[in-house]
Amino acid sequence: MDQPLLEIDHLSKHYAVGRSWLGRGGGLVRAVDDISFVIQKGEILGLVGESGSGKSTVGRMLLRLGDQPTAGRVDFAGQDIAPMSQRQLRPLRARMQLIFQDPYSSLNPKMTVGQILEAPLRIHGRGGDRAARQRKVAEVLDLVGLRPGHAARYPHEFSGGQRQRIGIARAIILEPDFLVADEAVSALDVSVQAQVVSLLLEIRRRMGVTILFIAHDLAVVGYISDRVAVMYLGRIVELAPVASLYARPRHPYSEALFSAAPVPDPRANRQRILLEGDVPSPLNPPSGCAFRTRCAYAIPGCAAARPPLAELAPGHFAACIRPELELRRG
Amino acid sequence: MTQPILSVRGLNVRFRGRGGGEVHVVRDVDFELAAGQTLALVGESGSGKSVTSLALMRLLPGEPRCRIGGRVLLEGRDLLYLTEAGMRGVRGNEIAMIFQEPMTSLNPVHRVGEQIAESVRFHKGLGRRDALDRAVELLELVGIPDPLRRAQAFPHEMSGGMRQRVMIAIALACDPKVLIADEPTTALDVTIQAQVLELLRDLQARTGMAMLFITHNLGVVAEIADRVMVMYAGRIVEQAAVDPLFAKPLMPYTRGLLGAVPRLDIFAKEKPPLTSIPGAVPDPAHPPKGCAFNPRCTHRQGGLCDQRTPPLEAAQPGHDVRCLRWREAMEAA
Numbered sequence: 001m002d003q004p005l006l007e008i009d010h011l012s013k014h015y016a017v018g019r020s021w022l023g024r025g026g027g028l029v030r031a032v033d034d035i036s037f038v039i040q041k042g043e044i045l046g047l048v049g050e051s052g053s054g055k056s057t058v059g060r061m062l063l064r065l066g067d068q069p070t071a072g073r074v075d076f077a078g079q080d081i082a083p084m085s086q087r088q089l090r091p092l093r094a095r096m097q098l099i100f101q102d103p104y105s106s107l108n109p110k111m112t113v114g115q116i117l118e119a120p121l122r123i124h125g126r127g128g129d130r131a132a133r134q135r136k137v138a139e140v141l142d143l144v145g146l147r148p149g150h151a152a153r154y155p156h157e158f159s160g161g162q163r164q165r166i167g168i169a170r171a172i173i174l175e176p177d178f179l180v181a182d183e184a185v186s187a188l189d190v191s192v193q194a195q196v197v198s199l200l201l202e203i204r205r206r207m208g209v210t211i212l213f214i215a216h217d218l219a220v221v222g223y224i225s226d227r228v229a230v231m232y233l234g235r236i237v238e239l240a241p242v243a244s245l246y247a248r249p250r251h252p253y254s255e256a257l258f259s260a261a262p263v264p265d266p267r268a269n270r271q272r273i274l275l276e277g278d279v280p281s282p283l284n285p286p287s288g289c290a291f292r293t294r295c296a297y298a299i300p301g302c303a304a305a306r307p308p309l310a311e312l313a314p315g316h317f318a319a320c321i322r323p324e325l326e327l328r329r330g
Numbered sequence: 331m332t333q334p335i336l337s338v339r340g341l342n343v344r345f346r347g348r349g350g351g352e353v354h355v356v357r358d359v360d361f362e363l364a365a366g367q368t369l370a371l372v373g374e375s376g377s378g379k380s381v382t383s384l385a386l387m388r389l390l391p392g393e394p395r396c397r398i399g400g401r402v403l404l405e406g407r408d409l410l411y412l413t414e415a416g417m418r419g420v421r422g423n424e425i426a427m428i429f430q431e432p433m434t435s436l437n438p439v440h441r442v443g444e445q446i447a448e449s450v451r452f453h454k455g456l457g458r459r460d461a462l463d464r465a466v467e468l469l470e471l472v473g474i475p476d477p478l479r480r481a482q483a484f485p486h487e488m489s490g491g492m493r494q495r496v497m498i499a500i501a502l503a504c505d506p507k508v509l510i511a512d513e514p515t516t517a518l519d520v521t522i523q524a525q526v527l528e529l530l531r532d533l534q535a536r537t538g539m540a541m542l543f544i545t546h547n548l549g550v551v552a553e554i555a556d557r558v559m560v561m562y563a564g565r566i567v568e569q570a571a572v573d574p575l576f577a578k579p580l581m582p583y584t585r586g587l588l589g590a591v592p593r594l595d596i597f598a599k600e601k602p603p604l605t606s607i608p609g610a611v612p613d614p615a616h617p618p619k620g621c622a623f624n625p626r627c628t629h630r631q632g633g634l635c636d637q638r639t640p641p642l643e644a645a646q647p648g649h650d651v652r653c654l655r656w657r658e659a660m661e662a663a
Contacts, residue, residue: 050519051490159610160375189374190546194590194606216519219592223604246594260524262549264591266572274528275521277475278489329594 004075005178005210006039006062011072011082013057017283027283031057033234034072036309039178044204044211046225046242048218048257052279054234055214059180062212063096064089077177094124097171101183103163107155113166114151117141120174136173143206144169144199161192165199172203182214197224218261222246227315230254233282233290239309240316246329250318253291255327271328289320297325334362335507335540336386336425340400343378343385352397353615355381357564359400360642363508366534368541370555370572372548372587376611378564379544383510386542387427388417404508423453426501430513432493436485442496443469443481449503468499473529491522498529505537512544527554548591552576560584563612563622566642570649580651582659583607583623621654629659 013032032054039045049055061069064081074082076096081089100106107116117137121127127136138148144165155163164184171179181200185193201224204211215221221228222242230238230245230253238251249255259273275294280286286293292302301321309317343356356378363369373379381390388409390396402409404424409417421427429435437445446468447461456464462481469477472495485493494514501509511530515523531554534541543554551558552572559569560581568581579585589605609626612618618625624635631654640654653659 050521161610189611190548190587190590191374191607192610194592194604195608197592197604198606218520219594222594223592256521258594260520261594262520262523262527262547262553263594264548264552264576264588265593266552266555266576268552272524272528274525278491278522279519 003041004038005041005043005077007073007075008038008062009036009073009075011035011058011061011074012070013054013061013067014070029282030234030285031282032061032069033285035231035234035236036072037229037236037239039210039212040226041177041210042204042208043227044200044213044225046221046228047212047214047231048216048221048228049231050216050257050279052233052282053231054282055231056182058231059098059182059212059214062178063098063180065098094120094126094174095176096178096180097174097176099164099167099171099179099181099184102187103160103167106167107163109155111154112151113141113146113153113155113158116155116166117151117170117173120170124174126174140169140173143172143203145195159192161188161195164188164192164196168196168199168203172207172209175207177210179209179211180214181211183216184213185220186215186217193220200224218257230257233279233285235290235306235319236309237291237320238318240313240318244313244316248313249327249329250312250316250323250325251291251320252295252297252325252327254318255329256294258329297322334364335405336363336542337403338362338386338400339403341382341385341402342397342399343381343390344397344399346395346397347615351615354617355564355614356385359561359566361559361566361569363540363542365507365540366538368534368543368554368556370543370545370551370558371561372545372551372558373561374546374587374611376563376614377561378614379561380512382561383427383512383542383544386510387421387425388412419453422449422501422506423504424506425508425510426504426506427510427512428494428497428501428514430516432490432497432517433485435497436493438485441482441484442488446481446496446500446503449500453504464503465499468503469496471502471533472496472499473525474499489522490518491525494518494522494526495529498526498533502533502537502539506539508540508542509534510542510544513546514543515550516545516547523550530554548576548588560587563617564614565622565652566650567623567652568650569642570646574646574649580645580649580656580660581623581653582627582629582656585659585663586626621652629655629662631655 012034015029017029018026047055060066069082073080114137118133121133127133137151141148185196227241228245229236232253238254256273256275288303289307292298307319307321309319311317312323338361341359344352344354347353371379384390385398386402443465446465450456450464451461466477466481474480515526555572557571558575559566562583568584586607607626620636621640624630640652642650642652645651
């Protein structure tokens with residue numbers, strides 16, 4: 001491992017909102033605000049955060065879906081893809097794929113599963129002739145735990161979990177280097193969620209694919225990831241290997257997230273940290289540390305400057321000016 | 331147990347399918363709910379848990395599209411036999427309900443204060459001024475800061491957590507005896523979910539209302555429930571007090587569900603394998619023969635589980651299970 005596939009350097013995405021037709025007023029939403037991190041080859045990096053934290057925007061920027069980043073670099077296998085045009089990106093598209101959240105709306109109901117899976121092969125001119133493509137489809141269906149005979153069926157004939165397998169099959173059929181799974185298991189029932197998580201781990205093992213796993217559920221993220229990044233208001237506030245983060249979070253926001261996660265044990269003796277209020281507006285984030293307005297440990301110094309990510313333990317980074325805090329997992 | 335407020339006996343719901351056939355989505359559901367008690371109804375999608383709650387509130391379409399059988403006794407009165415006018419006096423007054431998605435449940439063109447006031451004006455006959463005062467009181471009760479100003483806000487001006495608090499305020503406006511909460515925190519972020527659960531617990535302690543809490547999230551169940559019913563393919567397959575259910579689940583399905591939930595406390599060490607239940611929830615139009623769970627069950631015995639529908643059997647006092655082989659399954663576990 002330890003060979004980066006993606007290097008993200010001072011990446012930002014800002015949106016102008018609420019400007020009048022004269023171009024006056026309005027503000028800037030800092031959806032992603034100056035973040036830097038590395039994703040190693042073959043790694044599964046978890047990205048957690050609440051709604052509005054910017055985690056999906058990060059995923060889309062790394063794939064260059066939608067708008068261009070406002071600032072910063074995204075080095076994918078040695079090339080900066082941030083300023084590239086769609087034409088320049090096309091040859092790279094096959095190497096990076098997305099798994100969607102909703103297995104119902106992300107599959108074309110008028111196409112058979114075989115047609116859906118063949119489409120990427122055709123578009124990228126891969127997989128040889130028709131017979132060869134169909135062999136590839138059968139192979140990938142087998143890999144995701146479906147039967148080759150399923151290629152002739154339509155999406156509505158499948159359950160939610162099976163559809164998500166089809167979505168995964170479509171994402172891996174071009175044997176990409178990099179996958180973004182954006183809330184890929186959130187819409188699934190618990191019993192099926194575990195199947196799909198196991199499938200993603202199996203695919204990583206067999207294909208060595210690198211995955212950015214975006215989710216709001218800390219437990220699922222901890223299960224699948226090697227390292228986890230925690231986002232709050234467009235910033236990464238903590239980044240650490242799973243064992244280190246889940247043993248001892250070093251940022252008060254991570255502590256609060258752990259503390260809020262419901263534990264399936266009625267006898268768990270918990271001292272819950274209840275955060276006050278809601279996430280502040282990204283139009284007008286607090287000065288200094290964005291979390292300080294809800295943080296139980298805030299001191300006047302927190303308002304002064306935005307704390308940088310500092311390495312507090314091997315590979316364990318947190319953006320907090322109070323590294324001495326003894327935080328709990330909940 | 332104290333006298334139940336709500337008592338459901340032999341509840342059955344059948345929808346007419348497209349081809350004229352019937353889909354039987356709720357089957358022989360029995361339960362009782364006492365004041366101050368929280369009963370959780372857990373199940374995966376398609377298990378029939380939401381249809382159960384809609385049936386109690388008489389919010390399902392009428393015949394011939396939907397047939398409801400059984401009894402729903404609210405302090406002895408059978409709600410299934412009330413007239414629609416009589417039922418309107420119960421809904422939102424004696425039994426209130428909150429839903430998953432607060433944005434679609436609130437009217438976007440009315441101020442939230444008026445929406446809360448509407449319910450007390452209708453049920454309690456309060457005048458406009460008094461009703462609005464009561465709305466502000468209720469907003470304060472559910473922990474909304476600056477309630478006087480917030481009563482003037484429109485739903486879109488509030489966050490998801492705030493809107494769910496408004497929904498709770500509307501539900502509590504008439505001091506209901508029973509609150510039905512259908513996935514009330516599912517659309518919320520975890521930190522906001524924690525706030526809302528805390529609020530519901532606190533309000534229940536103050537008002538003594540009974541709560542039927544419908545969710546798919548076992549973590550939430552562990553936090554809020556006194557008793558738990560596990561539903562699968564329209565039937566209650568296990569029910570018990572919350573501690574024994576989590577400590578010693580008897581039905582293989584319940585055990586599978588609990589095993590499939592990743593836990594936060596394990597990752598500091600080596601990750602244990604995550605167990606999953608093979609297959610998927612059956613199509614309610616074509617339930618398997620015998621025990622509905624048998625095609626996915628590791629303890630199934632051919633010729634038995636796929637032939638006979640198991641009864642709900644009292645394995646221990648207060649702990650019922652619907653499984654023909656729970657003893658063997660327990661030993662194997």
